[in-house]
Amino acid sequence: MDSYTKLLDGYARFRGQYLSEENTPWRNWAKDGQSPKIMIIACSDSRVNPVIITNSGLGEIFIVNNVANLVPPYKQDAETYHGTSAAIEFAVTQLKVEHIIIMAHSGCGGIRALLTDDQPNSDKDFSFIRPWMKIVDKAAEFTTTEKSTMNLEALASVCERRASLISLNNLMGFPWVHEALLEKKLQVHAWHFDIGSGILQAYNENTEQFEELI
């Protein structure tokens, strides 16, 4: 079965399951609109799907997918297009989500591009990825000793986590996010998902470490 036929086959099964008369939640969502309490900012990577990883259903998670799950700094600028910022604004001011999670992951292509930028045959000529990854440039700053003692995989692992914390910090710089945090209506989290082991870690601000969630 080719990839497109497989997609249609999956849709046929979905339609049979969701459009049945007994599926009351589905009917209610259509009538009343969505009201998810969770927002997740995840990478576009096809292996990192927050709904599947958390065993959630449709209507439960408001998701933004972008390259390397980044949050840009708060900046009102009519000259550029702020897709991620617009989604955060909608989630916080309209949906009034209670949690926003930035979900990093192992083997991230965006992070890899950032780390190999100064190497020959790097991806630095990409028109859009390079400027986008600039948001987390600082996450890729390593000492000469670190560079000589850690392999690319180890550096990437650190960089993925650091980048999620830069995004977390940027997220808290949005005025309505800041306000909701002060009013204790919102909590923000940085997660890291290891694709190979399936282990999910969260940043603990008390220990300043990423720790296994369960």
Ligand SMILES: [Zn+2]
């Ligand atoms: Zn990624």
